[in-house]
Amino acid sequence: MKIEKKFFQHLRKGSFFKEHEKILVAFSGGGDSVSLVQLLLSVQNVYHLDIHLAYVNHDLRKTSLEEERFVRQFASQYNLPLHVKKWQEGKKLTSGIEVSARNFRYDFFAELLKREHFTKLLTAHHADDLTETIVMKLIRGSHFFRLSSLSERRKFQHSELIRLLLPFSKSELEEYLQEKNQHFIFDESNESSKYFRNRVRNEVLPFIKKENPAYVQAMNNFSKTNEYLRQFLQKTAQGFFKENLKKNTLSGLKFLSREERFIYLMMFFENRLEINKHQLEETLNLLEGKQFPKEVQLTNGNILQIHADNVTIL
Amino acid sequence: MKIEKKFFQHLRKGSFFKEHEKILVAFSGGGDSVSLVQLLLSVQNVYHLDIHLAYVNHDLRKTSLEEERFVRQFASQYNLPLHVKKWQEGKKLTSGIEVSARNFRYDFFAELLKREHFTKLLTAHHADDLTETIVMKLIRGSHFFRLSSLSERRKFQHSELIRLLLPFSKSELEEYLQEKNQHFIFDESNESSKYFRNRVRNEVLPFIKKENPAYVQAMNNFSKTNEYLRQFLQKTAQGFFKENLKKNTLSGLKFLSREERFIYLMMFFENRLEINKHQLEETLNLLEGKQFPKEVQLTNGNILQIHADNVTIL
Structure with missing residues (x-):
């Protein structure tokens, strides 16, 4: 068989x-x-x-x-x-x-x-x-490696x-x-x-199968590559944090490009704190400003206080 | 207005x-x-x-x-x-x-x-x-940051x-x-x-809009984050290559984890050579083996020859 x-x-x-x-x-x-x-x-x-x-x-x-x-x-x-x-x-x-x-x-x-x-x-x-999982996450809004x-x-x-x-x-x-x-x-x-999953199953899956008969391979490749990426970013960020950051501060981000800051910030908050993309973007903008301290209100009631050279979570 | x-x-x-x-x-x-x-x-x-x-x-x-x-x-x-x-x-x-x-x-x-x-x-x-572009690329099979x-x-x-x-x-x-x-x-x-794009427009877009009325924000966030990621990876890889690689060789990859190798390999070939995910995976497997030289047949007729400590493109 x-x-x-x-x-x-x-x-x-x-x-x-x-x-x-x-x-x-x-x-x-x-x-x-x-x-x-x-x-x-x-x-x-x-x-x-x-x-x-x-x-x-x-x-x-x-x-x-x-x-x-x-x-x-x-x-x-x-x-x-x-x-x-x-x-x-x-x-x-x-x-x-x-x-x-x-x-x-x-x-x-x-x-x-x-x-x-x-x-x-x-x-x-x-x-x-x-x-289904990939499509659901894409539609609901998700990071690249969370897809x-x-x-x-x-x-x-x-x-x-x-x-x-x-x-x-x-x-x-x-x-x-x-x-x-x-x-x-x-x-x-x-x-x-x-259920959302069932609606994706009944309304989107048939379309995907018809358009790409090799969808099994495509989705598996995609998923595997994302997993590699997640591990790569985690390791790279850990290395960076170890060298550049004191606990709970982001002062080491100062000399980076906006893109690097964004990725490191995202990895910094990953598993530490619930922060959405809007708040992340706001943090990024504030870090680039000149007046301190500044605050970002987080979803779970926490406040992120940004000083000239460090960040406190209140 | x-x-x-x-x-x-x-x-x-x-x-x-x-x-x-x-x-x-x-x-x-x-x-x-x-x-x-x-x-x-x-x-x-x-x-x-x-x-x-x-x-x-x-x-x-x-x-x-x-x-x-x-x-x-x-x-x-x-x-x-x-x-x-x-x-x-x-x-x-x-x-x-x-x-x-x-x-x-x-x-x-x-x-x-x-x-x-x-x-x-x-x-x-x-x-x-x-x-539409994101959905098309996802269905056809694409890297994370190419979505x-x-x-x-x-x-x-x-x-x-x-x-x-x-x-x-x-x-x-x-x-x-x-x-x-x-x-x-x-x-x-x-x-x-x-046209594929029109089929996505007529058959998938209405579903996405219904399931997530905030799809505009979700897709823009997704796209922007992907762009940050692409730039982050390019810069990280460039730094790595500058320090570790001689021109067109991959010997510096030897001491990395499989995930790091994959990402660096992908960035290495990006803009250099047409290589698909299967060939990338094959290269990765060969690099981890012990017998050299080995060869990967690429789509455009090129051959990737992998030696113990370098890679040649023939």
Whole structure:
């Protein structure tokens, strides 16, 4: 089967696993995670992976009972240890429900990783998810290197989160399951135009696929290059700060061009302080002025006080 | 009128003009360039600009005669010197026609700038053009900082090309012309789904506007930040190359992380050699290997030969 070969080559090229690792798959019973497990099973006799599944019953849908039944049956059919948790707070559908549900899932995964000593957490994000994320962020407004947050691998707790399906399109995965005659749970909330992601999926993705049949490669390249860039900028900025800045001051920026200032300022605030592009631009303008002290009002109530040769956060 | 005030503030904030400059406007008679001229006329008594129009009759459309008549009448109504050129090659519609037409226009502008000593060239690109460009490049596959090429100002010959309408949406401009009861030429080729840009305009732009009514600000921020980034990377890379590299060799890259290597390699090839992302990645992999020499076949027939401590372009 063509896709299994491609998956195997992807695994080898990326050196994602050693043999005999104990890995945890975030499993929903949907097509994406069912594909991921099937593909992992296809390399089972090469890597001898100890595959566990983690399933959260969000209890949000009428079909949750049926879903959990399918998940339990799937796990037992393939003899895979299954970890199940029910989300109790899920009873009322609030607007922040997606974020809460996500946090709940990842807390559960973190707890399992720690308790059961898994070496990797695997999620089933694929090229269509990646594309959606990039388009959503672009439309909502985002920095260049924030345009994708679905990196192929990133630290997660003391372990690693790996997304092995990014080089695969959703239709490729669906075809695979069809060929294998493998049943999966259809999540009708994926269709609802209540969510921004679904609207992007239904209204923009078809356009992108039609205009660029090689969108999977394009989006993966884009995402990877952005990740390189983020790491490059972080390292460059750290080096600069180490040499030029006292803690929480920006005096070392004085002799730079506006472009350099902007990038260093952005990296300076990254992870330190919530600052939006407008405030960043304002800070930049103030730094270039001559009268001090000056103040920038930040979103979270903080005030940035700019003196002639340093910056204080109040 | 609100938009004229916004335009005036934009001009002041950006310090685009001194008084009494002699400027050339790329004029098509369409809504965008008519808006630009009207807005420039609204600041006429502040900046005392000497405004000239440059019009190319592409002779591609049946309506070209009517179009040229409108352009001549508009110029004489507002007493603006008009420079007209007819495109002779335009008789057969080939697939590369858009690029040829564009080259012809800019050659004409360059010729005028030189002959008549204009200090600025102005085009009427607005926020919708910017958004279309970003979306097109994203879909077709592009580097992070290449995602927008519509910068607010850039060098053009010995002069400068300025896009003053980027902070304005197309609908804002159309409303303005309607209020002023100002006629303009409707270019029906803007509707044709033969062109990728038009398909993006008709199928994706409405979605973006609906999802983010502040898309003008978002796209302008994105574009500006990308421009800062491009300049930052260029400067950082130049500094690095100056210290570490002999001409056309990459030996200085040896002691860097993969991310740094990637970015420096990308900047190294930028403007030097046509190299795509796949070839860049291949070069990167080869540089990390141990056996030399190695070769990467480039698109344009060049071969990149990688030795243990240098790189040759054959």
